Amino acid sequence: MGESVTEVRNDRDGVLGSLEGTPPVPERHPDLRAARALTRPPRLREGDRVRLVAPCSPVPDAQLDAAVEVLERWGLEVELAPHVRDRHPLLPYLAGSDRDRAADLQEAWCDPDVRAVFCARGGDGAHRMLDLLDFDAMRRAAPKALIGFSDITALHEAFAVELGMATVHGPVVGTRYFVGDEVAQRELHTTLFTPEQRTVLTSPGAHALVPGRAEGVTFGGNLSLLNDGLATPHSRLSALGGILILEDINEDAARIDRMLTHLVRTGWLDGVAGIALGTWTDCPPDLGAVSDLMRDRLGSLGVPVLWGLEFGHCAAQLTVPLGVPAVLDAEGGSLELAVPGLE
Numbered sequence: 001m002g003e004s005v006t007e008v009r010n011d012r013d014g015v016l017g018s019l020e021g022t023p024p025v026p027e028r029h030p031d032l033r034a035a036r037a038l039t040r041p042p043r044l045r046e047g048d049r050v051r052l053v054a055p056c057s058p059v060p061d062a063q064l065d066a067a068v069e070v071l072e073r074w075g076l077e078v079e080l081a082p083h084v085r086d087r088h089p090l091l092p093y094l095a096g097s098d099r100d101r102a103a104d105l106q107e108a109w110c111d112p113d114v115r116a117v118f119c120a121r122g123g124d125g126a127h128r129m130l131d132l133l134d135f136d137a138m139r140r141a142a143p144k145a146l147i148g149f150s151d152i153t154a155l156h157e158a159f160a161v162e163l164g165m166a167t168v169h170g171p172v173v174g175t176r177y178f179v180g181d182e183v184a185q186r187e188l189h190t191t192l193f194t195p196e197q198r199t200v201l202t203s204p205g206a207h208a209l210v211p212g213r214a215e216g217v218t219f220g221g222n223l224s225l226l227n228d229g230l231a232t233p234h235s236r237l238s239a240l241g242g243i244l245i246l247e248d249i250n251e252d253a254a255r256i257d258r259m260l261t262h263l264v265r266t267g268w269l270d271g272v273a274g275i276a277l278g279t280w281t282d283c284p285p286d287l288g289a290v291s292d293l294m295r296d297r298l299g300s301l302g303v304p305v306l307w308g309l310e311f312g313h314c315a316a317q318l319t320v321p322l323g324v325p326a327v328l329d330a331e332g333g334s335l336e337l338a339v340p341g342l343e
Helices: 005-010 061-073 098-110 126-132 135-139 150-163 182-193 223-229 253-265 287-301
Strands: 049-053 077-080 114-119 145-148 167-169 200-202 207-210 213-222 242-249 274-281 305-307 320-322 325-329 334-337
Touching (some): 049 061, 049 098, 098 114, 098 135, 135 150, 150 167, 207 287, 213 223, 287 305
Parallel strands (some): 049 114, 274 305
Antiparallel strands (some): 167 320, 200 334, 213 325
16 A cells, blocks of 8 residues: 555546537436437547547646647547646646636537547546536537546546437546557547447456346446446436446455445446446455455346456556447357447
């Protein structure tokens, strides 16, 4: 142990108005009680303009610059949000003030020329700025992809609930989970540019903790963020009808137990269709203990539980579209999307 709270949390990610001619405004779902298929964003094409934002923790300059180079090699026109390189003057785990981080995200989303918003880093701080977003204005924007994971789970949930938008659980690009990771880059590129080629998600060691098949709509992400967001604004009220994906880092088995028990006791997991478990990086005492815990806590739900999909805080991570209908086959070790993650 011996690490500060800030050090542990920072390691999670590895160091406006209405638009003429845009699609109909997606229905708002503030009382979302069941997972449902959401509006899918359009796929990316060479020449598209995208913007990098830092809604959570600070982004190392060298990794941010390297990420821009990769995205430009994809043929994208890359813009940096005004405050993407900021550092909070008092709280070193935040990339600038809550208001500036929220403004960058909202402006990127509402800009009609921006076709996708890439989160440069997770870490900490997404929940702090959610209440500063003007979701009424953001609903009037055309659909586009939001990409990220870890702390970005808070944004995935808010965009599903408030905007009715499908999003992309994929690498935060200003970190080691993207920079220098050619497999993760390929996964993300395929999902964004040719999504019909990436509808079956599987990993070599994936296997059933609880056997079975289930149909539902993908959602979820980081366990800690989902647990922290429970019963807060912009979070869904229930996992009903969803295929829940879960992963985490630097959480020991006892804390994972407390979080899962919390979700079970509140009834939030009632009616979940199935659960796909990703990576549990540096979660002591070992993966065997975490696997046993998952079987113990989730087995009583009576739904398929798949262990070992390689998404989350790992090298060569899978990109997982959220908000799309899918079939979870625990014994087959796969999560198959019924439709591509992007249009």
